[in-house]
Amino acid sequence: MSIDVSRLDIEVTDGAAWRRTMSVTIPADIVSSERKKIAKTLSKRVNIPGFRAGKVPASVIEKRFGQSLDREMVDRVIGDAYKEALAARELQPISEGEVEKVDFESEQDLKFEISFDVEPTFDISRLSGYSVERPAAAVTDEDLDQVFERLRGQQGTWEPTEEGHPEAGDLVSLTATQLADDEPEGEPKEYDLNLGQGDAIEDVEAAVYTLNVGDEGDFEVTFPEDFANEERRGLTQNIRLKLRARKIRKLPELDDEFAKSVGDFENLEALTTRVREDLQKEAEQQSEQGVRSQLLDAILQANPFDVPVSMVNRYIDSVLGNSGVDAKDERMAGIREQFAAEAERAVRRILVIEHVAETKELKATEDDLDERIEEIAKTNDTSAAEVYGRFQKSGRLEQMEREITEKKVFDYLKAESEITDAK
Numbered sequence: 222m223s224i225d226v227s228r229l230d231i232e233v234t235d236g237a238a239w240r241r242t243m244s245v246t247i248p249a250d251i252v253s254s255e256r257k258k259i260a261k262t263l264s265k266r267v268n269i270p271g272f273r274a275g276k277v278p279a280s281v282i283e284k285r286f287g288q289s290l291d292r293e294m295v296d297r298v299i300g301d302a303y304k305e306a307l308a309a310r311e312l313q314p315i316s317e318g319e320v321e322k323v324d325f326e327s328e329q330d331l332k333f334e335i336s337f338d339v340e341p342t343f344d345i346s347r348l349s350g351y352s353v354e355r356p357a358a359a360v361t362d363e364d365l366d367q368v369f370e371r372l373r374g375q376q377g378t379w380e381p382t383e384e385g386h387p388e389a390g391d392l393v394s395l396t397a398t399q400l401a402d403d404e405p406e407g408e409p410k411e412y413d414l415n416l417g418q419g420d421a422i423e424d425v426e427a428a429v430y431t432l433n434v435g436d437e438g439d440f441e442v443t444f445p446e447d448f449a450n451e452e453r454r455g456l457t458q459n460i461r462l463k464l465r466a467r468k469i470r471k472l473p474e475l476d477d478e479f480a481k482s483v484g485d486f487e488n489l490e491a492l493t494t495r496v497r498e499d500l501q502k503e504a505e506q507q508s509e510q511g512v513r514s515q516l517l518d519a520i521l522q523a524n525p526f527d528v529p530v531s532m533v534n535r536y537i538d539s540v541l542g543n544s545g546v547d548a549k550d551e552r553m554a555g556i557r558e559q560f561a562a563e564a565e566r567a568v569r570r571i572l573v574i575e576h577v578a579e580t581k582e583l584k585a586t587e588d589d590l591d592e593r594i595e596e597i598a599k600t601n602d603t604s605a606a607e608v609y610g611r612f613q614k615s616g617r618l619e620q621m622e623r624e625i626t627e628k629k630v631f632d633y634l635k636a637e638s639e640i641t642d643a644k
Contacts, residue, residue, distance in 0.1 A: 252331045347520070354642070391469055439459060
């Protein structure tokens with residue numbers, strides 16, 4: 222079906238945050254004509270006892286399928302009219318159209334309203350003249366100690382012990398039995414817990430800390446209000462716990478042998494040097510990210526603009542991995558609501574970067590990509606063709622393009638503002 226758009230009455234109303242509402246009126250004769258076409262097609266394919274195929278009277282079709290004909294006709298003419306109206310008004314929605322009102326009566330004009338978001342357009346009048354302090358990129362001995370402790374933990378071994386009460390970080394084996402009037406209710410269940418890691422509710426861990434290996438005790442525990450099982454939230458229950466076993470983590474000495482076990486390091490000094498270099502690189506990246514964040518915040522404050530709700534929702538979906546939240550899922554709906562402000566800010570940042578890249582002609586070029594691929598190939602002692610093939614197969618070329626574009630954008634923005642180092 223193709224509707225003559227010149228016969229449509231079209232009105233577009235601008236809403237907040239790039240929302241558009243289109244009101245369309247379709248003349249009654251177009252509606253009636255389309256309905257007759259659908260009825261004719263239906264009469265050719267239905268089989269009704271007493272009538273030959275394709276010879277079912279229109280009155281019979283109307284009596285049996287009248288409401289279905291109306292629904293199909295309304296859906297079809299609205300879809301076609303919407304498509305033609307968008308083209309006529311040169312509108313390109315970035316969200317699915319949401320039909321909000323349909324006014325249809327037999328032999329009358331069909332009217333409907335449909336709302337959608339459009340791509341935001343905006344000008345940024347000020348990109349320069351900002352003052353930003355670059356965060357310090359210092360690496361401390363405490364930073365080194367944290368890395369070494371993590372490495373030692375990865376190389377550690379579990380050793381059983383029966384001495385003393387359990388402590389955070391220990392691995393324990395328990396038997397838990399629910400109680401009713403101080404008598405066992407149900408079968409005992411066995412658990413292995415890494416204490417202090419959130420494997421059990423707080424009251425259970427507190428009880429375990431009071432036991433020695435082989436001890437058994439009765440305890441009253443209360444499930445927290447954010448417990449995964451909603452039926453148990455706030456519930457108080459009596460349980461019997463028995464500590465069957467306890468293991469403690471034995472960490473290796475921080476020496477040359479440890480360094481060799483971690484990787485290709487000659488001694489502890491070599492490992493320390495590598496760790497410090499990696500931490501310094503990470504600190505510098507975080508410092509650079511701090512500069513970028515401050516610049517974008519300053520630009521957004523000086524150049525405010527609205528963003529479509531649909532773009533914010535898509536960003537939330539991409540982060541939370543949940544594109545269709547059940548209305549009854551209050552927990553997820555609450556998380557989305559809490560995240561909405563940050564998501565809106567992130568969308569604005571993305572749009573600013575894209576705007577600067579476009580208006581200042583800073584998008585990554587083929588030459589930029591080739592140069593980056595050559596650098597990666599040289600670093601990894603391989604060919605550029607191999608790197609290109611690997612990145613293309615994994616879908617990382619687009620990511621590389623974005624990274625190059627962002628670097629060019631921020632190099633430009635930094636050159637236009639004053640960047641000082643934190644003291």
